[in-house]
Amino acid sequence: MKIIDRYLILNVFLGFAVAAALLLPLFSTLDLVGELDDIDEGYRLVQALEVVFMTLPRRAVDLGPFIALLGGIAALGQLAVTQELITLRAAGLSATRIGMTTLAAGLILAVALAIANEFIASPLQQKALQTRSQAMASTKGNSKDGSIWGRRNDQFARIGSLRLGHIPTQVEVFEFDEQARLQQYLYADYADIQPNGVWELHNVQVKRWTAGEESFEQRDRMTWQSILPERRLRDVSFPAESLSSRQLYHYITFLRGSSQPSAQYEVALWEKLGTPLLTLAMILFAVPFAFTQVRSTSLGSKLALGAVVGLLIYLVNQIIMNLGILFGLSPPLVGTAPALAMLGVALFWVFRFDRKR
Known part of the structure; x- marks a missing residue:
């Protein structure tokens, strides 16, 4: 079984790499297009490219759940196309067993993204914001980033x-x-x-x-x-989304000590803690996608449907976050409840699929 587990994890990570290779250039191009609107005598194209490059790790962290979903669908879907999943099922491996192995790959990805967010993405994004503001201030006469x-x-x-x-x-x-x-x-x-x-x-x-x-x-x-x-x-x-978990914790402590509202930063902190859970939920969603209608549904159709599902989950998650801040709901609940709910739905779907089969 260990050989099969390693084989599945390897294929899932190849799927992650393919999904990242597709998504990151696309979203980085969109980021660059947004930066082009601000190019002037002080903020030049070279600096805009540098800013986009420095924010690439942040973009990878933000797209982590999408990468997990699409990479999992691509990897398991390809195994389904080549009949390898059917062979594994015939050898006695349940969908739940395959799902847990896939979940292990997702756990490694979630931990890697969490570490990258703390020590790579946040420092580089803050440096990019500082580079951008200083370059624009050289011609606009001020360096105001917000009071x-x-x-x-x-x-x-x-x-x-x-x-x-x-x-x-x-x-x-x-x-x-x-x-x-x-x-x-x-x-x-x-x-x-x-x-x-x-x-x-x-x-x-x-x-x-x-x-x-x-x-x-x-x-x-x-x-x-x-x-x-x-x-x-x-x-x-810096804006809340660019701060690491440690920076958010220290700033929340300062805001509370000075009797200032801190809900926005508390939700941002708990959202960072909830993102790994959402990544695990997304990778589990890939398992039923791979097994459902193997012969009648093409891999491209599954990827397209997975992208729609991922987008809907992202929008719902953002709506819940903003409503939580608006109505003053508990930050731990707002930051982690959607991810926990998605993880629960994904586990239920995998177990239910196995019972039906």
Whole structure:
């Protein structure tokens, strides 16, 4: 049996390779077309190609469930066409037994994609986003990636952008009293991050309101005890989908500690944990596709039907994620329940197919 298991796993991995070779160039071309719209004097074609290349691992991770489904259908479907699956069934191997061997290949793929997401895809995607924003800022005159907010007690802080990825610019600090009345407003052009959370602010404007009177002060430099996580400041400027699981966990901890909403990032974290489960579900769905109507249905038709099923599952999963954030549902439930449900359906389908046969 070990020889048969190795043979099946080898064929499934060949199917994964074929599916990846078809899907990755297609989606990378679409990504490049999207980047071409932003090409200008600062952001050139060479940089656009570099950005697309650096986001290729992220695209592979995102397409992992599709690769598992289509690769499994291609591998098992080809074995069905050559009558090898029928031979294995005649030798006493059940569909469940073949499905579990296929699931083992899917488990290896899911673990590999999870490791790649953590240590390859996320760092490269963040580097690509930084390269893109810096190149576009060189001609558009700013490097704004989106504001970064922080809060501690009655003090709020905002950073307009990060110059060169690590220099806070357009720094604003708001201080309120116990009645939620603004007591002090501070604005600085940029800040130098010092040890122990101290920032040296430059070109500072300070406004204060005391007993109904307003005062104004202009300073060249001023120190400020930051309430923002300077060790991970660059991380929090990136979109949630580009962060690794560790970065998401640390940022969620910061948001909770500063009484800010963190549902979007919690769902993103649990979605990353649910993606391997969805990959396993997809590879199991390939088993009934391979066995159903072997003679009357061509391999191309099965692949087309599998692509439609995969797309529907992806759309349903995204709808559930967004509805979960909108209605404030439990992030662990929103992030993993769809994948667990699909895995349960796939297992039921395989076992039911075996009983019917």
